[in-house]
Amino acid sequence: MRLSMRWFGPAHDTIPLAHIRQVPGLVGVVTTLYDTLPGEVWEKAAIKALKDEVTAHGLLITGIESVNVHDAIKAGLPERDKYIENYIKTLTRLGEAGIDMVCYNFMPVFDFTRTELSHLREDGATVFAYDQAVIDTLNPNKMNEYMARISEGFVMPGWEKERVAELTRLFELYKDVTDEALLDNLVYFLRAIMPVCNKYGIRMAIHPDDPAWPVFGLPRIVGTLDSLQKILDAVDDPLSGITLCTGSLGTRPDNDIPGIIRALSGRIHFAHVRNLRHTAPGVFEESAHPSLDGSLDMYAIMKAFYDTGFDGVLRPDHGRAIFGERAMPGYGLYDRAIGCGYLLGLWEALQKQD
Numbered sequence: 310m311r312l313s314m315r316w317f318g319p320a321h322d323t324i325p326l327a328h329i330r331q332v333p334g335l336v337g338v339v340t341t342l343y344d345t346l347p348g349e350v351w352e353k354a355a356i357k358a359l360k361d362e363v364t365a366h367g368l369l370i371t372g373i374e375s376v377n378v379h380d381a382i383k384a385g386l387p388e389r390d391k392y393i394e395n396y397i398k399t400l401t402r403l404g405e406a407g408i409d410m411v412c413y414n415f416m417p418v419f420d421f422t423r424t425e426l427s428h429l430r431e432d433g434a435t436v437f438a439y440d441q442a443v444i445d446t447l448n449p450n451k452m453n454e455y456m457a458r459i460s461e462g463f464v465m466p467g468w469e470k471e472r473v474a475e476l477t478r479l480f481e482l483y484k485d486v487t488d489e490a491l492l493d494n495l496v497y498f499l500r501a502i503m504p505v506c507n508k509y510g511i512r513m514a515i516h517p518d519d520p521a522w523p524v525f526g527l528p529r530i531v532g533t534l535d536s537l538q539k540i541l542d543a544v545d546d547p548l549s550g551i552t553l554c555t556g557s558l559g560t561r562p563d564n565d566i567p568g569i570i571r572a573l574s575g576r577i578h579f580a581h582v583r584n585l586r587h588t589a590p591g592v593f594e595e596s597a598h599p600s601l602d603g604s605l606d607m608y609a610i611m612k613a614f615y616d617t618g619f620d621g622v623l624r625p626d627h628g629r630a631i632f633g634e635r636a637m638p639g640y641g642l643y644d645r646a647i648g649c650g651y652l653l654g655l656w657e658a659l660q661k662q663d
């Protein structure tokens with residue numbers, strides 16, 4: 310595995326690369342051009358500047374998280390071809406820059422959804438939390454205001470102001486989009502981009518829906534083994550793969566994550582490994598990475614990666630806010646660094662037991 314950490318770029322991340330570099334075992338960062346909007350072609354100079362900055366700190370760009378997909382593509386609008394062309398241009402430029410893994414998601418309107426970004430735990434740490442009963446009371450058209458209120462002034466990934474400013478219009482777009490239609494639109498997109506991916510060896514890694522069930526009545530197609538398998542079968546190209554996000558798939562207690570890793574081995578191009586604690590049906594809070602703090606068996610998860618010869622990019626995910634650190638919720642350095650040490654420790658033990 311190639312241990313990495315997410316980094317949002319110099320203008321948005323509170324963590325300097327010089328500090329990330331000090332995390333033992335880290336190969337590089339997954340990053341993005343945070344100032345671009347879905348549908349835009351990424352500037353060559355901006356890609357180069359990002360790469361130069363990361364490599365100047367002795368790290369690699371191990372992947373892009375994410376190149377976001379325009380809603381016209383997801384909703385299957387007539388203008389989608391124009392945006393797919395733009396996506397292909399961006400992939401071309403990334404391929405030319407030596408980038409070989411791109412994460413994306415196909416969630417309509419919203420990226421991940423949470424009801425709390427600073428849920429206080431008993432030990433004083435704060436974490437992301439979700440309560441379906443709270444979601445059910447919220448007006449989806451006002452969700453941007455709700456997120457702005459709970460994100461403490463930080464711009465959360467997927468919740469950029471421009472993107473969610475027109476929520477009513479976006480909801481209207483998906484009014485008649487069924488799960489089947491959304492899958493068709495994904496397949497249309499993947500078929501169009503596979504030639505450029507093959508030209509440059511770019512592995513595409515779709516991120517699961519988070520939470521992995523329908524929210525606000527929007528279609529959802531990436532949340533279970535069956536749905537992931539369906540996507541991989543529909544475009545049966547080894548470069549079309551998934552991001553195995555334990556935290557997102559783990560929102561459903563009925564998802565057997567080690568089983569999913571074993572079943573989809575070879576098509577998992579990126580791994581987000583974190584833990585969460587289920588407290589009631591439809592209610593969970595994120596936790597520290599170790600098995601003892603959450604509902605997931607992290608050893609079994611890492612063992613499934615190890616046994617299947619996983620050599621892709623793997624990163625810890627959302628960290629708790631601890632030690633008084635002031636950082637973007639979920640993306641402080643301290644708890645993610647602890648997560649790295651834990652995951653690296655599990656990996657070393659697996660290697661040495663072998």
Ligand SMILES: [Mn+2]
Pocket residue numbers: 516554555556557581626
């Ligand atoms: Mn994830």
